[in-house]
Every structure is written in structure tokens, then in C-alpha cells.
Amino acid sequence: MEYGIETRCCHGVTEIVKEHSFGAVSVPIYQTATFAHRGIGESTGHDYTRVSNPTRDELEQTISSLEGALDTVACATGMAAISLVLELFDTGDHLICSEDLYGGSVRVFSAVGERRGLKFTYVNTADAALVEKNIGPDTKALYIETPSNPTMQITDIRAMKALADKYHLLLIVDNTFLSPYFQRPMELGAHIVLHSGTKFLAGHNDTLAGFVCTATEELKERIRYLYKTVGNCLSPFDSYLTLRGIKTLAVRMERQQENAMQIAEWLKKQDKIKQVYYIGLPDHPGYEVNKSQTDGFGSMISFTTDTEETARRILERVNLIVFAESLGGVESLITYPMLQTHSDVPVEVRERLGITECFLRLSVGIEKAEDLIADLRQALE
Incomplete structure (x- = not known):
């Protein structure tokens, strides 16, 4: 049965609850760094919390359900999520970004991305013709916020998807301001959706979190590999707090x-x-x-x-x-x-x-x- 988004906010991926130890209604907090092996070559499905953790798994599956994503990784902060996505790109790659962008995004693009040889162009992405004019042979992605932070510019996601398809680009959307309750960019063709989970998803100004949602198997595998390698995962307790917040999203x-x-x-x-x-x-x-x-x-x-x-x-x-x-x-x-x-x-x-x-x-x-x-x-x- 396909449940409405309100129900999925409250119950998550509902069949998971039946698997909770002792019938716990709330997700148990698996506050452990490592997991015992039952034998050589045998695993419980979790080996080390940097790679995966049952509490975080439930959060990630809940976000994937809300966003309509193939997969989601939960990061320590929204900035950690953005930094993880930057690892997809190589020296010389060019990204076109919304000109009105969260200042922290601009900072990490400048302080980290440009030092690694990435190139960024900031334009009014509400103007699809202007975006297309700035696409070059090295352009690899369109990175947009809609609504933008803080002047609330709106970008047509469908128009950006058309350009992404035409020029074989990744379409990356920061969906922090509206959350998947009001906006689901993957339904409109986005390849990657980002969140500062600290904000509306967690919703109580009491924890930090970030999310990278992916739409394809290739992106899922690349992000998962980078995630376990870089190690910017969300802790079990913060995963619990964020799940608790999502119940009332x-x-x-x-x-x-x-x-x-x-x-x-x-x-x-x-x-x-x-x-x-x-x-x-x-x-x-x-x-x-x-x-x-x-x-x-x-x-x-x-x-x-x-x-x-x-x-x-x-x-x-x-x-x-x-x-x-x-x-x-x-x-x-x-x-x-x-x-x-x-x-x-x-x-x-x-x-x-x-x-x-x-x-x-x-x-x-x-x-x-x-x-x-x-x-x-x-x-x-």
C-alpha cells in the first residue's frame, strides 16, 4: 500500500518498525562504534558505524521515501553533505550555481572547491537562457537552490532538467527551504537532492544533520563509497533526534x-x-x-x-x-x-x-x- 507523505513522516518506512527489538515503537539508538561478527566472513549486516548503523539506516530510508530517492546518506551537517557531493568532481570541472546561494555553500565552493581546481559560475538560474549561455565543454553540473537563500528566487526545476538532459549534466537541488513535504525535486528530474537536515527536517534547533539523496544506481554507489571513505556520517543519537523531528514535519x-x-x-x-x-x-x-x-x-x-x-x-x-x-x-x-x-x-x-x-x-x-x-x-x- 502506498501511504501518504504525512503517514510516512510519522511512521517512516512502516515495515521497519516491526523489526525493532522488543517491539519498540521509536527507533532504538544503536550507540555502538562496531558490530561483532558471527564468524569469519559472516556479518549481521552492519560492521562499523562509519559505514552503516541501524538507527541511521532507518533515517536514511525514511528520507529516501519522502524524497522519492533511490538512496540517501545522512551526514554530520548540511555542509558535510555539500562537501561530499563536491568529491564527485575532478580538477577542471565546471559547475553553474544559483547566484543567490547560501553563504556557507559559496564559502565551501571557494575555500575547498576552487583550491581543488573546480570552477564555479554564479548566475540567475531563474533565467534558463542565461544558464544555457554559460554552459561550456567543462560544465558538469547545475547546482540550484529554490527558493534561494535569502532572497527567495525561484528556479524552474523542469527547465533545468531539460538543460541537464541536453548537455548531459548533473542536476543538483538544495531542497532545505521547503523540505520534501512541500517540494520533491526528484519527481521533476533532479539527480541529487541536498538538505541541511538541521533545519525543517529535524525541526527543533537541537541537532545538526545533512542529507545527500541520489536518483540513480551509479550515483548511489559513488556517494556510498565516498561516504565510507571520507567518514562524515551522522551519529546514531543525532539520527534518532532527526527521526523524532520528522514525525511532526x-x-x-x-x-x-x-x-x-x-x-x-x-x-x-x-x-x-x-x-x-x-x-x-x-x-x-x-x-x-x-x-x-x-x-x-x-x-x-x-x-x-x-x-x-x-x-x-x-x-x-x-x-x-x-x-x-x-x-x-x-x-x-x-x-x-x-x-x-x-x-x-x-x-x-x-x-x-x-x-x-x-x-x-x-x-x-x-x-x-x-x-x-x-x-x-x-x-x-
């Missing part, structure tokens, strides 16, 4: 989206707020494309204030909303991208994208929307 995402819509509409009416970036607003330039490839809008909002003073006053005066990095948890967080998440992006690029001293990013949680609005109102006054 559906209800959290729905509530957070509901709150975000109310807050975005309120922000648009404020004199001191000059622009609101939320993909659920019909006037967002990517609204129709996003609707065509997702089941929702998520809960990430960015906005621009009238002055730097207003932006700083909001950050210093919010009480309920927490001034902190990260996103996707049950608690609402507000971030100053130019100093926090995107400080490694060149100034001229940040300013061209609109990530200025007046630009703030809000991750909306599950609190009462009216309370969050009241907190923003008093911070603005």
Missing part, C-alpha cells in the same frame, strides 16, 4: 506556512518595510513557477527596512522572536544575513542581490501568529 510545515502568510501580509502594510520576499505572495515574481512544482510556500520570509537603523532596532528589540542564525525550527528566528549567513559572499554580489544593511531574514515558527506580529510591531515602534 507535516503538522509543523502546515502551521509555519499559515503563520508566514499572515506575517508576510502584515509586513507589506508597514510603512517602514519597503519590500517583502515571500513566495506565497501572488506578486512574487516566481509565484506561478513555484506553484507548478511544489505543494506549498514554506515559512521563510525576507524583508527590507527603510533604514539600517530600523533593521538594527528590530534585531535588538524583538523579545519572542530569537535573533539567531539557522532556520526551520519550531521557534521563530530572525537573522542579519550580511553579517551572519552571507558574510563570505563578496560585498558587490550581496549588494547587487539586495542583501544590504537593511535586509533581514525571518524563519517563522509554530507560535501564535498574532503574538509574532505583536513582537514585530513593538520592535518597529
Whole structure:
């Protein structure tokens, strides 16, 4: 029987539960580094936790089920997941990336990828013609975020898939902002899907995790080999915490989206707020494309204030909303991208994208929307 995504969030791959020791409903935490052999050449199916672990296996199979992936590996962080994918490429290989990209991704591409001889071009991937114009003989992959972090640009995944097929490229999609509950890029042709599992998947601001989902047998084998070789695996306890978070992914995402819509509409009416970036607003330039490839809008909002003073006053005066990095948890967080998440992006690029001293990013949680609005109102006054 094919279960809905809400059921799969709650129960995972349901037949696995029947295999839990003593009928445990929650996944047992196999907090062990190694596993005993029953004899020479015999294995229980697990030999060493760097390679595989029963707790992590269940998490990986759950993510594969949600994303529609052939396989998933769970990494220590989202950055570890991105670094693992970089190992697929060789000196001289070229990747075309969304110009509005998480600052940590830009940092690892520059500090690690370029030092290894990889080449990166950043373009507005919402413009398929511009992407195609930048494809060259050394181009090996398209790397996109949609919605992008933090200006919420939308890329047409189907258009990128068409280009990937035409030029024999890998299509890599960072799906952190919407999670598989709202967006499943593999259904649209992505070869690799990445997540910072720290965010919406785990959902409680209490653990770090990352995921690499693969769509083909060849990619599965390559990633699995690199995974055990590099050793950036997720621990059993963090695997448990992430699985526990995923159980409520559906209800959290729905509530957070509901709150975000109310807050975005309120922000648009404020004199001191000059622009609101939320993909659920019909006037967002990517609204129709996003609707065509997702089941929702998520809960990430960015906005621009009238002055730097207003932006700083909001950050210093919010009480309920927490001034902190990260996103996707049950608690609402507000971030100053130019100093926090995107400080490694060149100034001229940040300013061209609109990530200025007046630009703030809000991750909306599950609190009462009216309370969050009241907190923003008093911070603005």
C-alpha cells in the first residue's frame, strides 16, 4: 500500500518498525562504534558505524521515501553533505550555481572547491537562457537552490532538467527551504537532492544533520563509497533526534506556512518595510513557477527596512522572536544575513542581490501568529 507523505513522516518506512527489538515503537539508538561478527566472513549486516548503523539506516530510508530517492546518506551537517557531493568532481570541472546561494555553500565552493581546481559560475538560474549561455565543454553540473537563500528566487526545476538532459549534466537541488513535504525535486528530474537536515527536517534547533539523496544506481554507489571513505556520517543519537523531528514535519510545515502568510501580509502594510520576499505572495515574481512544482510556500520570509537603523532596532528589540542564525525550527528566528549567513559572499554580489544593511531574514515558527506580529510591531515602534 502506498501511504501518504504525512503517514510516512510519522511512521517512516512502516515495515521497519516491526523489526525493532522488543517491539519498540521509536527507533532504538544503536550507540555502538562496531558490530561483532558471527564468524569469519559472516556479518549481521552492519560492521562499523562509519559505514552503516541501524538507527541511521532507518533515517536514511525514511528520507529516501519522502524524497522519492533511490538512496540517501545522512551526514554530520548540511555542509558535510555539500562537501561530499563536491568529491564527485575532478580538477577542471565546471559547475553553474544559483547566484543567490547560501553563504556557507559559496564559502565551501571557494575555500575547498576552487583550491581543488573546480570552477564555479554564479548566475540567475531563474533565467534558463542565461544558464544555457554559460554552459561550456567543462560544465558538469547545475547546482540550484529554490527558493534561494535569502532572497527567495525561484528556479524552474523542469527547465533545468531539460538543460541537464541536453548537455548531459548533473542536476543538483538544495531542497532545505521547503523540505520534501512541500517540494520533491526528484519527481521533476533532479539527480541529487541536498538538505541541511538541521533545519525543517529535524525541526527543533537541537541537532545538526545533512542529507545527500541520489536518483540513480551509479550515483548511489559513488556517494556510498565516498561516504565510507571520507567518514562524515551522522551519529546514531543525532539520527534518532532527526527521526523524532520528522514525525511532526507535516503538522509543523502546515502551521509555519499559515503563520508566514499572515506575517508576510502584515509586513507589506508597514510603512517602514519597503519590500517583502515571500513566495506565497501572488506578486512574487516566481509565484506561478513555484506553484507548478511544489505543494506549498514554506515559512521563510525576507524583508527590507527603510533604514539600517530600523533593521538594527528590530534585531535588538524583538523579545519572542530569537535573533539567531539557522532556520526551520519550531521557534521563530530572525537573522542579519550580511553579517551572519552571507558574510563570505563578496560585498558587490550581496549588494547587487539586495542583501544590504537593511535586509533581514525571518524563519517563522509554530507560535501564535498574532503574538509574532505583536513582537514585530513593538520592535518597529
